[in-house]
Structures are given as structure tokens and as C-alpha cells.
Amino acid sequence: xxxxxxxxxxxxxxxxxxxxxxxxxxxxxxxxxxxxxxxxxxxxxxxxxxxxxxxxxxxxxxxxxxxxxxxxxxxxxxxxxxxxxxxxxxxxxxxxxxxxx
Amino acid sequence: xxxxxxxxxxxxxxxxxxxxxxxxxxxxxxxxxxxxxxxxxxxxxxxxxxxxxxxxxxxxxxxxxxxxxxxxxxxxxxxxxxxxxxxxxxxxxxxxxxxxxxxxxxxxxxxxxxxxxxxxxxxxxxxxxxxxxxxxxxxxxxxxxxxxxxxxxxxxxxxxxxxxxxxxxxxxxxxxxxxxxxxxxxxxxxxxxxxxxxxxxxxxxxxxxxxxxxxxxxxxxxxxxxxxxxxxxxxxxxxxxxxxxxxxxxxxxxxxxxxxxxxxxxxxxxxxxxxxxxxxxxxxxxxxxxxxxxxxxxxxxxxxxxxxxxxxxxxxxxxxxxxxxxxxxxxxxxxxxxxxxxxxxxxxxxxxxxxxxxxxxxxxxxxxxxxxxxxxxxxxxxxxxxxxxxxxxxxxxxxx
Numbered sequence: 061x062x063x064x065x066x067x068x069x070x071x072x073x074x075x076x077x078x079x080x081x082x083x084x085x086x087x088x089x090x091x092x093x094x095x096x097x098x099x100x101x102x103x104x105x106x107x108x109x110x111x112x113x114x115x116x117x118x119x120x121x122x123x124x125x126x127x128x129x130x131x132x133x134x135x136x137x138x139x140x141x142x143x144x145x146x147x148x149x150x151x152x153x154x155x156x157x158x159x160x161x
Numbered sequence: 162x163x164x165x166x167x168x169x170x171x172x173x174x175x176x177x178x179x180x181x182x183x184x185x186x187x188x189x190x191x192x193x194x195x196x197x198x199x200x201x202x203x204x205x206x207x208x209x210x211x212x213x214x215x216x217x218x219x220x221x222x223x224x225x226x227x228x229x230x231x232x233x234x235x236x237x238x239x240x241x242x243x244x245x246x247x248x249x250x251x252x253x254x255x256x257x258x259x260x261x262x263x264x265x266x267x268x269x270x271x272x273x274x275x276x277x278x279x280x281x282x283x284x285x286x287x288x289x290x291x292x293x294x295x296x297x298x299x300x301x302x303x304x305x306x307x308x309x310x311x312x313x314x315x316x317x318x319x320x321x322x323x324x325x326x327x328x329x330x331x332x333x334x335x336x337x338x339x340x341x342x343x344x345x346x347x348x349x350x351x352x353x354x355x356x357x358x359x360x361x362x363x364x365x366x367x368x369x370x371x372x373x374x375x376x377x378x379x380x381x382x383x384x385x386x387x388x389x390x391x392x393x394x395x396x397x398x399x400x401x402x403x404x405x406x407x408x409x410x411x412x413x414x415x416x417x418x419x420x421x422x423x424x425x426x427x428x429x430x431x432x433x434x435x436x437x438x439x440x441x442x443x444x445x446x447x448x449x450x451x452x453x454x455x456x457x458x459x460x461x462x463x464x465x466x467x468x469x470x471x472x473x474x475x476x477x478x479x480x481x482x483x484x485x486x487x488x489x490x491x492x493x494x495x496x497x498x499x500x501x502x503x504x505x506x507x508x509x510x511x512x513x514x515x516x517x518x519x520x521x522x523x524x525x526x527x528x529x530x531x532x533x534x535x536x537x538x539x540x541x542x543x544x545x546x547x548x549x550x551x552x553x554x555x556x557x558x559x560x561x
Contacts (some may be wrong), residue, residue, distance in 0.1 A: 063374065074162045084555065084556040085554075085555055086551065086554040086555065086556055087551050087553070087554070088551050089551065095409050121548060149468060158551070160549055160550040160553070
């Protein structure tokens with residue numbers, strides 16, 4: 061005779077009832093390691109040297125809420141030839157890369 | 162009505178089948194290799210000494226130094242479970258197996274055959290066999306049937322009358338609900354100890370405090386219709402199983418992969434030549450082995466496209482041989498599911514339009530079946546005008 065059918069029942073129910081409708085956002089920012097120049101432009105992105113900064117722009121949004129968005133975006137070409145968009149989150153003081161920007 | 166048959170600690174019982182003496186001693190199913198050292202089901206003698214299922218191995222051995230650890234035996238588990246399923250199907254039950262030790266069936270098809278729900282459940286328990294300590298429950302919803310089977314004594318059947326699931330569930334403990342331990346403790350501290358007490362709380366408050374898991378548990382507690390995937394009244398019976406298996410015994414233990422691959426080829430030749438296959442292609446196949454030292458190993462594989470070609474099966478099963486944890490004494494191949502048709506019509510012209518859509522949907526269904534409900538998703542634009550890229554679109558799971 062084996063003990064605790066209740067626990068087995070609960071474990072089974074948990075497996076049967078896994079959430080099916082999980083949503084995910086596309087193009088979520090991914091944390092990157094960036095070394096900056098004196099003017100705040102990126103010099104190294106994930107230890108790869110930046111060959112050229114192609115474009116730069118700022119996004120200020122939701123400044124009227126408690127979670128304002130303030131980002132300084134850079135579209136850069138790395139030494140390897142890879143095209144990357146990175147931004148510095150001015151609120152958190154951290155760097156991220158992002159697709160679809 | 163939905164009926165549930167529950168065999169508590171089936172994996173342990175199956176592993177102990179060849180060692181009945183151990184069943185009376187403090188014993189527990191050993192943790193799975195490569196996972197957290199947590200115990201599986203335990204015997205009643207082990208529970209009497211304070212050992213609980215899910216306990217850490219070190220803690221369990223400190224609590225009960227004479228605890229016997231029973232090695233997992235997946236091949237025996239599959240074999241014994243399949244035997245039970247076949248006996249039930251032979252008795253006329255159209256069953257939906259959930260996992261070894263738990264299955265559902267709809268009683269509507271057998272009530273008149275056996276003279277009511279209770280006699281049908283008694284017949285089902287007899288088909289399972291008295292040695293397994295199975296219990297049965299029937300109710301208008303799956304969770305209530307599962308709970309009824311969980312509280313029934315071995316060999317007993319509990320039937321919950323139509324429309325009385327909520328009343329039946331009310332006095333039962335919260336441990337039956339699929340809630341994580343911290344959530345259950347939180348409810349315990351709030352004085353909520355029974356399913357009925359949880360069902361009496363406002364749904365929005367439960368969702369706010371306990372999150373989506375709590376909300377699901379609350380819906381189960383209320384036996385509400387249509388809210389839960391796992392708590393419907395619908396039972397999908399499995400298609401009739403095939404009984405095609407071949408096994409090769411080695412004169413001595415073999416660990417050489419080349420020898421094992423040759424053995425696999427020989428087994429495939431033999432099984433594909435079996436006349437019972439009737440030329441049908443194979444959809445799902447299992448590879449099993451009896452290991453030196455008494456354990457067993459088993460892997461199942463669902464083919465993306467059904468196939469009856471030896472080369473395809475060998476390419477699909479061959480890499481699995483590298484996962485064998487020990488030298489093997491015997492190797493076996495089983496054909497678990499065969500395709501419906503015996504041949505395949507090749508396309509003369511490239512498919513397009515509706516046909517292409519149908520094929521795409523078919524492929525997506527296969528992906529969902531293999532990788533889970535959330536594996537297929539659609540991109541839905543919610544704010545394409547937004548300057549913030551991550552707010553423009555969402556990935557939403559789709560129902561093909």
C-alpha cells in the first residue's frame with residue numbers, strides 16, 4: 061500500500077492545468093555590456109569594438125506617469141560587421157540591445 | 162459522468178512487483194538520476210516512520226536509516242500500465258490515460274452494460290486488479306472525479322451525484338487542489354483549510370492575492386464549467402493500441418554502441434516484417450532496454466511524418482542509444498501508434514491555396530502536440546504606432 065494519494069492528486073492536477081494563454085512581448089530589450097566614450101556614445105558592445113555609429117535618437121515617453129521612459133538609442137556597426145541597435149536607459153542607467161527599433 | 166481510476170504511487174508499486182517483501186518495509190522510490198534528490202512515492206511503513214513523498218533524500222535517510230531506496234523501472238511501469246489499460250479496454254471501457262496511475266473514462270457508454278455507475282466502477286476496479294490498490298471516483302467533472310478517487314479507500318468507488326460536486330468538494334482538504342505549498346500555507350494562515358472555504362471567497366480577491374494559480378484552484382473548488390482545461394466533463398478516449406513488440410536478448414551485457422545499433426537494425430527488420438502491421442506506417446515508437454544490475458530504460462519517439470522505412474526509424478532511434486546509462490542485457494522495440502492509412506499519395510503538383518493552409522494547420526497541430534499548447538504563437542500588433550518597440554506587438558498562443 062502506498063501512502064498519500066492526496067499529494068499525487070494535487071501534483072497531477074497541477075500538470076493538467078498548466079496556463080495555456082501566456083503572452084509574450086516581441087522585441088524585448090536584452091541587457092548588454094557597453095563601454096562608453098566620454099560623450100556617452102558606445103565604444104565597445106559586448107567586448108566588440110564599435111566601428112561606426114550610424115544613427116542616434118532619443119525616445120521620451122510616459123513622462124506623465126510613475127514609470128517614465130527615457131532612452132538614448134544608437135544604431136551601430138560592430139567590427140565584425142554586425143548591425144546592432146543599443147540604447148541607454150536613462151532611468152535605470154543601464155544599456156540594452158533591441159531588435160525592431 | 163466522468164470516472165477516474167487512481168493507483169497511488171503506481172511507479173513504486175510497479176517497481177516493487179517483483180519484490181513483494183519490500184512492500185512491507187519502509188521503502189521509497191529513488192530520485193530520478195540527474196534531478197534534485199527528492200523522494201518519489203513511499204510505502205505506508207515508510208510513512209509511519211515519518212518519511213514523506215517529496216522529502217530530500219538526506220533528510221529521509223536521517224529520519225529512517227533503514228529506508229530502502231527502490232530503483233526506478235520505467236520499462237516495467239510502462240508494461241504494467243499498458244496491461245491495465247488493455248484489461249480495461251477488453252472490459253468495454255473507452256479510457257483516456259493521463260499518466261501511469263491515473264486515467265479517466267466516460268461512464269455513459271458502460272452504465273447500461275453493467276447496470277449503473279457504481280457497478281461499472283466496481284467492474285473497472287476488478288479489471289485493474291486487486292493487487293494495485295486502485296480506487297475509483299465518478300462525478301460530473303474531472304477534478305471532482307479525481308478528488309473522489311483520491312479519498313476513496315483501495316478497492317472502493319465513490320460516486321458523486323450529478324450537480325453535487327461543489328457540495329462534495331466543500332469539506333475536503335486544500336491539499337487536493339493544485340496549489341503550490343507557499344500558497345497553501347498562506348491560505349492556511351488566513352484560516353482557509355477546506356476547499357469549500359476557498360470556494361466561498363470572492364474570485365477577484367483570490368486572483369488578486371494568489372495570482373492565476375489561485376484563481377484556477379478557486380474555479381476547481383467551485384466545480385465551475387468551462388473555466389478549466391483540465392476540469393471539463395469531456396473524456397477523449399485513446400485510439401486502440403497496437404501490440405507489436407520485438408525484443409533481443411544478449412548473451413552478456415553490451416555497452417558497445419556499434420553492437421547496439423546492429424541489434425536495433427535487426428529488431429527493426431523483424432518488427433517491420435510483422436504481418437499485423439498490414440503495411441501501415443509508424444507514428445509513435447518506443448525503444449526500451451533491460452539494464453545490467455536490474456534497472457530498465459525506455460524512450461518513446463513520435464515521428465513528425467509517419468514512416469515505415471527502416472532507414473528513417475533507424476536514424477530517429479539510433480541517437481537514443483547514446484543515452485543508455487549502463488550496459489544492456491536486452492533491447493526492445495515497440496510500435497505504439499500506427500498511422501490510419503497504409504499508403505501515401507504523393508503530390509503531382511505543388512500544393513497552394515486552401516490545401517497549403519490545411520497542410521500548414523496540420524503541421525502546427527503536430528508541433529502543438531509535441532511541444533505543448535504554447536509552442537505555436539501568432540504575432541498580434543497591439544500598438545504598431547508606438548515609439549517603444551516592445552509595446553508594438555505581442556506573441557499570443559494560437560489554437561491552430
